[in-house]
Amino acid sequence: MACCVAVLIKENLIYLRRSAEELKFLFLIHASIDILDDKVNQLTKPTSDRDARDFYLGLLYPVEEYKIYGYVSSTRVKFILIFEHSTSISLKDQDIKLLFQRLHQAYIDSVSNPFYVPNTQLKSKRFEQVVTSLMIQNDSTTLPQQSSSVVPATSVSIPTTT
């Protein structure tokens, strides 16, 4: 369902997967940094009632064919999911938030690998698996609540080559 998944640190792309080798996705992701930055800045403004929910930034900006959603971790790692306009109509904010949370968890698992050099390209089989599941899964209602149930509990360290 998602046709593009991207992870950014500041404005650097550390992970990208797209359903097609289209340049347009890159431009869309790059352009959405403008909005993400703006929204993140608003997050950092002190407000009394803030909870984890606010990490989900919602629909970023209007494009005709796609819908672009953003999510930011507490260390300001940005996650972007792009859906085709037609598939995204059935999606609710709640569902997309769950997708982001799974992605976030998978990211945390991958960067916890001691062989991963921070701020470099993310290369992890397990992360790829989660992304694949995000991109092919069709029925969002069957999403497992815990991401750990998707990924096998026994972990295998995959040294990254940088």
Place this chain on the structure above:
Amino acid sequence: MAWACVMPEELSVVPRGLVCLANLHTRHHPVHRSIWELLDKERPNAPLRYRLVDIDEQYPHSKAKRATYEWYVPKGILKTNWMHKHLHLVPSLIVIFFELDWNDPLFKDKQNDLKNKIDMVRTNLDGRTATISVVLLQNKNSFPTVDDVYSSERDQMANTLCTYFDIPKRSLCVLPVLPQPDNLSAWIDRLEQTFIESSQNYYTNEIRRVKKHKDTLNNITHQLLHIRHQFKVGFFSELKQDIPSAVKSYKNAYSYLTENARIHDTNILEMKMIAGFLAYKICRISFESSQPVEAINHFRRHADIFKSKTGPTDLLFEHKAWLSKQFQTFGDLFTRCPLAIQTQHPGFYYQEAAYQSMARKQIAQTCRRIEQPDFDSSEFLKTTEFYGQRPWRQHHQSMEISDAQKEREAIAALRDAESRVNHSELIISLLVQAITHFKKHSSNRMKLYLMYNLAEEYVSSKNYDIALNYYNHIVQAYRTEHWWPILEAILPAALKCAYLSVNLQDWIQFSLEILNPNINLSIQVKTQTQTNLENLIIKNIIPQGECTISSINEQWKALPTKQKISIDADTFKGLLECKVYFTHETVSIDSEITLQIALKNNFPLPIEFSELLTYFNLKEYDGLANVTNAEQLKFSSGEQRILTFNFAPKNDHVQRLLEITSVSLTYGMTNETHVDFQWRNSLQSNPSFQQISLTPKWRTKAGHILWENLPIRRKTNIIMRAAEVKLTVEHQLPVLLYESYPMKIQIKNCENVDIHSATLTCTCSTSDDSSQTSDDTFLSYSITDSNTETTAHLCSMTFEKIKKDAEIDQDLYVRCNTNRSRDITIRMRIENYLQNVTLVFFYYLIIVQLKLNEVVTEGFCLRTQPIAAPIVQNLLVGEYSLYWKRSSHPHIPELCTTFSLSDFNVEQQQVYIEVTIPNHVPLQEPFQINYRIHNRSNIVHEYKVNLEQINLIVAVSGSTITSLLVPPHSSSDVSYTLVATLCGFVQLPKFKLSMIRPQSQEVDESIDKTLPTHIFVVPSSKNE
């Protein structure tokens, strides 16, 4: 095909009720002219539009109104001339101005004249129901005063006139403005109010008339009429300034069109155009009434509904053109609305409009141009009666196409016309508009995307130079953000563009960008790029690519040789890197400066540079760190090399900072066209908070220096050499108050020569900032009498000559009057060399001393003289003076330190008890204890004595309580016999003395302290 993207001008005009003014001679008559000017004045929210007409103006004919629509089949939705007609031609009110005074001598004649004019207008209206108003321009002097405004006579005349003219009474107005108007604008305002009323009445009637048809319509054949009528009602409501009703009618029409109307290939253009008109009207009104969300939502829905209604495939470009126009007009409307935000502003709509136009262009490229058509294409392109209809089959409403041959020819004609459209111009203007908005809403990255589109568009319209500007900008921006994947896609196009515009600088720049290792292009592309670069620079062969054009090649050949292309190498991090490193942060003038320049090459193919030049802030050093030997500058791919330079600092540069300003590496012969890589900013050392990777770099080859680990230092300080003089200080802490504390300063000359006129300066500064004065410290080179202080906290002396290897001892004496720590700075200035020794002392006060930390006690016994009074207070004892000096420095005079002894109170005691008791007693053997009580007062005392048994360890024999009388200045004895029952130091029974007479006095309690409380009991000798 242009109709698809036509938005008629009439649609964007704000409808206002039309009022025709007749018989107003503005050219010759100044009063007439001022009336016209006041009415015609530009005003915001003016309700009416005025038009000057001749009295014999012909108004559009009114068609015979249909009584029933039962057998009527509509030919289309909206005629192309309808809006124009009602905006500019069909009046809601015709005002005839006429000069006529009530008391005019020719009143009758003029009245008839006016009657003729009214009749003429009425005839020309031809059944249109516009109201006719008459404004009589009168002499203001003949105008009635306030008293007789409603004079019945004039009333009567007016009534007669109205009847005669056959107009209602409220249509007759009088304007007393002749010969010169007073306060004309007030009159005009009142006049306009009556105009508005009449005009709105007219439109209300029109609306009522149109609405009346609704009941007679059916939903099968009259679908178009439903839409047409709702549109007309909306338009009339707007003319009437009834905006809420207008938007309601437009929305009705829109929903009827989208929900009920049959849309098929033959009428799709008409439907889409009308839907576009309605959406435009609805959005425009929403924006104007400050409801942008409403407008955006409606437009979104509009776009979603019609996006899929593409129409005939052969005319797909028409659909794209229409969509583009929809987005564009919405963007235009949105631009006027001030409530735009970063995620919702007109830029997005212009962007989409541009994309739709780009899609249209792509489709249009498939359209075949027909140079000599075998049909008359003008027939297929002429204007139509109804909006959105096909010229060759106007009024055709059925789904079937009757004449297939004609249809084919028509489509071919349309496609031919489309192929002649200059799409690029349109796309570029839309993109530029979008960019403006993205810029305004600080979305620079989105702007880049559009700039990329723009650059591509300029390339396709062969504006290579402009395109190149954009390419330069976006390449730089994406490089700064390290978005290599986008660069990968852009660079080949940019390079080609640079080739086509014969721009050497940019061509080299883009070639280098492509060669950057971060760019993940295929090795063939990279090799080809470097070969091309090498060919151009070294061999002077014009670049070869997959698409070389001979005319362009000619231009390349014509490029001037001997160009110097400066490249900012800082931006090509990764391709070619340079690090500079002064091995020492400071260099003394008598040693050599060592500079290392490290170069790292990442060109995919081996490369040979011709020279390396280093530039310094001090021009004298330029040229000292250059390499001109090309052999040293030959690099294979991935090779790094450290070049080391040694040179001496110049003598007059002491205390100067030597800094590398730039490093330049030249590719190509300097007397030919060559590329000059220049490093400036990247020579700075990295910021200190740079992230240090925790991961070990185990992939480093043994013996290989990792580029990242090479240090950077581009500045070095040139300093004087150090002085070869040894300065030492000897002294023994602590320093005591008031003493002349001796310090020994030793100076040794280790220079190769004698030292002349050396100055030794000692200063004292308190380390404690809070102290207010430092005047309590005295420094001197000799022992001074402590009473005659002349020196202060600074002293200095000069040595005429210190011989080579000679040693000089100099004493310094420090005297302090308060105890806190002080810093003493001893400084020696020898010619140019400076040597500092800073000493910090901590001062302690020690009362008596022989050696350090030794304590001596001295005891004295004092006895007072007999005193007269019972109590003498504060008896002075005296002072204790100590004369002392340091045993290490016997020549320093003795110092006297005096301490005051504390005071006493002397008191006479009334009662005194003298106790006689053995030192120790044997166990269980009786012993005597005797208390002798002295009365030292002048009166007789009577005491009560009680030996209180505390425990049974010491038993008392006999009575323990007794009374005792003691005469003045005499004594009495009380004796007790006791037996101890336990060995050791045991407690005695407690002796208590209390006064019976005189009653007023009490025995001093301090007397208890003089009594023994314990006795030592030894084992009895009998027990042995």
